[in-house]
Amino acid sequence: MSNAAELDMSPSPELQIPVRDDDERLNPDFIAAVETAIAAEDKSGLSAIAADLHEADTGDLLEALSPDDRAAFIRLLGEDFDYTALTETDEAVRLQLLEDLPNDVIAEGLGDLDSDDAVYILEDLDEDDQAAILEELPYADRAQLKKALDYPEDSAGRRMQSEFIAVAPFWTVGQTIDYMREARDLPDDFYEIYVVDPSFKLLGSVHLDKILRTKRREKVTSIMAERLDAVQATEDQEEVARRFERYNLVSSAVVDENDRLVGVLTVDDIVDVIQEEAEEDLRALAGLGDEEISDNVMTIARSRLTWLVVNLGTAVLASVVIALFEETIEAMVALAVLMPIVASMGGNAGTQTMTVAVRGIATQELSARNLMRVLNREVLVSCLNGLALAVLIGVTAWLWFSSLGLGVVIGSAIVINMLFAGLSGLLIPIALDRLNIDPAIASSVFVTTVTDVVGFFAFLGIAALWFGLPF
Amino acid sequence: MSNAAELDMSPSPELQIPVRDDDERLNPDFIAAVETAIAAEDKSGLSAIAADLHEADTGDLLEALSPDDRAAFIRLLGEDFDYTALTETDEAVRLQLLEDLPNDVIAEGLGDLDSDDAVYILEDLDEDDQAAILEELPYADRAQLKKALDYPEDSAGRRMQSEFIAVAPFWTVGQTIDYMREARDLPDDFYEIYVVDPSFKLLGSVHLDKILRTKRREKVTSIMAERLDAVQATEDQEEVARRFERYNLVSSAVVDENDRLVGVLTVDDIVDVIQEEAEEDLRALAGLGDEEISDNVMTIARSRLTWLVVNLGTAVLASVVIALFEETIEAMVALAVLMPIVASMGGNAGTQTMTVAVRGIATQELSARNLMRVLNREVLVSCLNGLALAVLIGVTAWLWFSSLGLGVVIGSAIVINMLFAGLSGLLIPIALDRLNIDPAIASSVFVTTVTDVVGFFAFLGIAALWFGLPF
Incomplete structure (x- = not known):
């Protein structure tokens, strides 16, 4: 047996079109064959190539088909369709199919499943649809599923299967x-x-x-x-x-x-x-909700906009800080040229520390026990990298604008901002966690605010003092 | 049996100090009891509370102890120490222990393990130490482990266990x-x-x-x-x-x-x-290497600095773009106040799209088949959110600086930058993936460069044209 045949885990036995290509993606030829069978309403042809697929392959196939073909696929396969496949598609595809198929057909399909799979499929439906489908089920199945659905969302009771020995x-x-x-x-x-x-x-x-x-x-x-x-x-x-x-x-x-x-x-x-x-x-x-690759434009736009608007607040706050120094910038426009560097370096360093902290909290590797050690380390890392970057950027600014003073000013601002980036990147997630706010969702707005505000304020403020400029 | 007793999965049978607290973190009292036993060289006391722990609990305990106590813990437990626990600590702790313990002691400990666990412990050691430990093992074990270690790093051969029926x-x-x-x-x-x-x-x-x-x-x-x-x-x-x-x-x-x-x-x-x-x-x-929470300052500082220096390039490039418009800014300093908003909104939107794209590539949900659909969607989402933000920011700028023109200029720049953010956030990861470069590592530098350069250029350029300013 050759390697190629082994990699192909679920060959379609009759036509021998491999289900997946070498990258383990669904094979376009296989999808095309399914589409042809659907278009021709060729029930036996479709069964021959698609009835024995693993539920995971069927799920991926459903995602690859057009919405109309998905329902037609299930209708044509009839008894040969394994509803477990619906647990392997993403939510948008699953909901579309549950909407398109008649309730009694769905109920019959669910009757054959293990209870955990049936619950997984039912739980995203609104209560009316759930009730309508449950009504079509035999009493024992219905009671079992209702009981599981009574457990809170995302609880063990929802995920468990009720069949055991x-x-x-x-x-x-x-x-x-x-x-x-x-x-x-x-x-x-x-x-x-x-x-x-x-x-x-x-x-x-x-x-x-x-x-x-x-x-x-x-x-x-x-x-x-x-x-x-x-x-x-x-x-x-x-x-x-x-x-x-x-x-x-x-x-x-x-x-x-x-x-x-x-x-x-x-x-x-x-x-x-x-x-x-x-x-x-x-x-x-990254400021993303639980969007899926199959969601529509409006759903995605709306879910992303919230985050962007919250961050707009941060950006405006940074602008307010810059506005304090309008006269300083007018007197020395090189400051406007260089100031984004300070804010952006701080932002990057803050993101690094914050990511470590957020994952450390999630995996419980970061705890009260090692907090002081990690804090000391972050301060030291910030100082070391701050100094390294300060020299690099300071020399660049000095050579670019032929002003040693400007190099010293931007260097000092970088060190200060890196220190604040390290401290806020670590302490903000921890504080949010203590307040029972998910640090992954809320941290980056606060950390960016700190690194922007401190970055612009430190650089423009030190410049104004050093060069005796107005502000 | 009460709930509390059930949550506590591995009670120490003798002293009845719960190993974990309600948050499933290691119980500080338990750690203290272990430390006391180690300090007193109390072999039987230590065995009583720590010999029957699950290997995962022992692993966490080793991480919580001081470096000196870790080696003392293993020495005191002697035969009661299960070396599987070393697969449950992070790499830095494991390497420290392997360095501190004599090779023959390690070899004896490894002899009792399943081959996959032994390989996991050995593979991070340098070749000399590996060879020294392997030499202490019986011939059959040694041959088996050597064979597994001959498979490439991160291959199935390294992770498999050679015991089967x-x-x-x-x-x-x-x-x-x-x-x-x-x-x-x-x-x-x-x-x-x-x-x-x-x-x-x-x-x-x-x-x-x-x-x-x-x-x-x-x-x-x-x-x-x-x-x-x-x-x-x-x-x-x-x-x-x-x-x-x-x-x-x-x-x-x-x-x-x-x-x-x-x-x-x-x-x-x-x-x-x-x-x-x-x-x-x-x-x-986030620009992090594979640092662990137990790594030391220099390792971490060095691994993070690389990323910061690469990003410095991006920041300097953005500054070069701003420098093109020095005279424009000098003529209208409000531009310097507002310009970071355009770049930062683009950066955030770009990160959102890029994160979706990077995960879509990793999970194979994003493929050639749905690329055009996703691309269309990203363009539409960018336009919609761009327009929404343009109105918000345009009105803010208009009211702030009492200049309708400034509102129109920043609004147009936002729409343009959001569009570039969406396009680059999707296409850059895909292009990198095609070039066999890990999109998760390299994407964000390029995307940030695009959103910074386009953001500053569009805003300052449109402003110069609209107000007839010098540049």
Whole structure:
């Protein structure tokens, strides 16, 4: 078997058009073949190339199709369409499809899914649509999904799957294995089973490899892990993700407030949370909301404008500082030429420190315990880099305007601004965090304000004093 | 059992000091108890509170201790110290400890680990130290680790563990289960077993839950997944992580260039890679190298300075543009007051688009297929937000300086700069990606240059033309 064939993880068995190209992007030829089948309403042709795709590939395919083709794709595939694919598209595509498809069709599709996938699809709908779809479901499914949807957004209860295997403490390994061989509706994938008392109170968990390594006659309690790392159903998913990550968990029991087993969280759900969390900080620092690449112009424009307007306040404040020195600039216009350098160097250094601080807070690597050490370090780093830049910029200014004084003035302003950049880059995120404001969202406006105001004020102020200019 | 006791995942059994507080940070009282035991050289006291910790807690504890206490901690715990904890500390702490501890002690500690953990600890050492430690290891372990270290940095071969279970295709489920009950050195945790031919060529994989659900007399080949999603040992870990994430994998076989099974990758290693990757973009965009919170002043100052000096080039270029208009500014100093607003608004808008583009490229959501659609959208968003900001800023400038003309000039300059910000924010990362330059690292310098140069040039140029000023 050649390497190329191995990289292609989900070949379409009949036509042999690779689903993905060498960069693991969807293959344009494959998309074209799907589009042709849809245009020709060729139900069997479409099934032949698209029915056996992995749900992740189907999700990417839906995103690549035009909105009309998406609904047609699902309609044509009919029973062959796996609704799990809707958990793999971005939100805008999912909502469009849920709007375009009849509720009874959606309900039938959701009936086959694990509860966590069904909840994931339902939770973004408004309440009326949710209720309409739930009504079409059989009673047991409906009750289960309603219960999950009652948990707060982004809680473990929303992400968990309600399908799991629980056995009584007096069972042996042999009984457990026999039970699993006979039972019909087991979860799709599972990595551990749980031991519960008659009231479903969680007693412990047993990894599957433990079961396989143990003699049939042993009691499950003898190989069960009693250390209860059960997640509370109401716990926030980010907290849970941090725990999965820290303790390298693959799955975890979820219990309600009475310590009764209600579901299971698996690492594949948590991987998405972990990535979202790191990405959220990145987006927040850049002033982006949770826009998706498929969102429309107005949604995106509006969500970005808020941030720009807030930053406009900062920019105007900087202008007010410059306006204080109008006469100084009029007397020496070189100051206007050089002043953005001071502000921009401070802004860059502030962003560096702030990014370290924001991530340090998020990952809990920055704490009260090492704050003083980190603060000392940031001050030293700022001074060192401030001095290095001061020499570079000072000499540049000196040679450019043939004025040693101007070099000294801009050099001193740089050192001062770098120091403020380091201090504010570290202390502003920490202060915001103490005030329970997300430092990733709010820090950069404040840090930029400090570096702009201090930068312009220090440079123009020192210049006015040094050269005896009016202000 | 109360909630508080449940949150505390790893209580120290004897003294009952909770290891973590309510925020899941290490409990200061616990750290103090450890420090006291170390200071008193109280071997049994230390073992009582710290020997049974999860490796992740031990890792965090090592980071919290002073450098001297770290080595003393390991020395005092002796056989009770689990070297896996070194994979849970940051690099600076790990390197310090590896330097402070004698090579034979390290070699003995590494001998007990799974191969992936041992490689993770060894790979950051320089070659001499690596060789010295490897020499202390038994031949089989040494050969295995050397082979893993021969794979390229950040490849699947470095991250995989060489312990796995492989069975012959003619085996039954019953034989497989009996083998696992008898075998001695099985991997610590595993989620699937592999079927190989006599030359160890990979034929397929079987999830443990499949084995447990199947009758003993069935052949393993009848329940094996043939779809080979095996990872190449030389493949880059980021590619592998994307595949784990896309297909919700929990583990995957790793094969060599002859398609022979050489190891297994599990999701807990991959979770770290996924988080690192998202975080790498964040750090790169902020001009940070791979500094850690425990690095020293000089390392950090040097790594950050590079970025600042590169950005200094951008700032000086902006100043050169302003210098072209010295006479214009001298004639109308209000221009110097307002000009940073135009550049800063463009810079912010450019950063927004650039961040979307950089992440879109990393996650492959942005591709040739939707580029034109995204480009159209960015142009429209830029125009819309440009107009909104132009009105806001134009009116502000008009009222501030009682000059309608100044309002019109700054408004037009804003619209122009916002358009360039949107275009460069999208096209620069894409162009860099095509040139095989990491867009996260290089984009922001170019985008800032565009928004600074265009911002100052458009504003001062239009002003000079509108008011008939000299330049």
